[in-house]
Amino acid sequence: MNQNELKQQVAKKAVEYVLNNVAKDQIIGVGTGSTADLFIDELAKVKSHIKGTIASSERTKARLESHGIAVFDVNDVVSVPVYVDGADEIDPEGNMIKGGGAAHTREKICASIADEFVCIADASKEVAILGAFPLPIEVVPLSREAVARQMRELGGNPIWRMNADGSPLITDNACHILDVHGLHITEPLALEIQLTIIPGVLTVGIFAQNAADVALIAAADGVNVVNF
Numbered sequence: 001m002n003q004n005e006l007k008q009q010v011a012k013k014a015v016e017y018v019l020n021n022v023a024k025d026q027i028i029g030v031g032t033g034s035t036a037d038l039f040i041d042e043l044a045k046v047k048s049h050i051k052g053t054i055a056s057s058e059r060t061k062a063r064l065e066s067h068g069i070a071v072f073d074v075n076d077v078v079s080v081p082v083y084v085d086g087a088d089e090i091d092p093e094g095n096m097i098k099g100g101g102a103a104h105t106r107e108k109i110c111a112s113i114a115d116e117f118v119c120i121a122d123a124s125k126e127v128a129i130l131g132a133f134p135l136p137i138e139v140v141p142l143s144r145e146a147v148a149r150q151m152r153e154l155g156g157n158p159i160w161r162m163n164a165d166g167s168p169l170i171t172d173n174a175c176h177i178l179d180v181h182g183l184h185i186t187e188p189l190a191l192e193i194q195l196t197i198i199p200g201v202l203t204v205g206i207f208a209q210n211a212a213d214v215a216l217i218a219a220a221d222g223v224n225v226v227n228f
């Protein structure tokens with residue numbers, strides 16, 4: 001089974017999870033990325049079960065709306081029963097690195113109002129310690145070099161993320177991304193807090209404060225459900 005087939009499998013399982021665990025006519029949170037895209041396509045098949053969604057990116061909002069699924073402004077929603085999203089890495093405690101798709105700020109906002117974070121991933125995302133995947137940090141453009149210097153002092157190697165055409169990547173929030181290579185994140189929550197207070201940092205891609213509550217992990221022999 002290739003990686004895309006694993007993602008398809010976990011997307012279907014996530015929809016099953018929503019049908020079994022979320023009462024009818026609720027608003028649910030939807031993440032961003034290739035796995036979340038497949039989840040959206042599966043969700044479309046049972047869209048009458050939900051009232052609608054909150055979206056973690058413009059990309060996700062457009063895909064949901066293309067399926068005729070309602071998207072609510074997060075400002076108008078107090079809480080959601082579940083937030084379903086992928087991850088770039090997930091550790092044995094449910095801590096994650098996210099932001100490979102530059103969407104982690106809105107993802108963290110959506111996750112923060114969710115009763116339950118359901119992480120959907122294939123087994124290649126499971127790691128013992130976070131950090132082999134470069135840590136995305138969304139920064140206010142003016143602060144980029146100051147933040148980069150602080151990352152170097154911590155032993156990291158920050159790389160300013162560019163688009164394929166060589167232009168700087170601009171996020172949904174009009175900010176830049178630094179991908180910090182070479183970190184070995186043994187204390188995810190402590191590092192998330194430490195980096196979050198640096199002036200100019202909008203959002204760090206460590207999800208420890210908003211770690212996964214449940215992970216659906218697709219492997220060749222099926223989807224494993226992990227409760228944290």
Ligand SMILES: O=C[C@H](O)[C@H](O)[C@H](O)COP(=O)(O)O
Binds near residue numbers: 034035086087088
């Ligand atoms: O910004 C993007 C998100 O954090 C994604 O959830 C993460 O990058 C995983 O994406 P994918 O499902 O494409 O591997």
